[in-house]
Amino acid sequence: MTRVEVDRDRCISSGVCEHLAPEAFELDDDGVLQLLPAEPDPAVVAEAVRACPSGALTLADRAH
């Protein structure tokens, strides 16, 4: 299962990840990125991680 982690100290609230994978990422009213509980397509999440302009996202593959 592919999971993603966000470093909120690095996130600049660009919204790129939300644009690419709105089922997985959501900026709240304060511009704080929230990770949604859905299990999105890993390829889409990987693309969002690559596209993040601040490097705030990392993939974390877990065995369970």
Ligand code: SF4
């Ligand atoms: S793409 Fe990166 S900088 Fe932009 S909102 Fe997502 S985590 Fe934050």
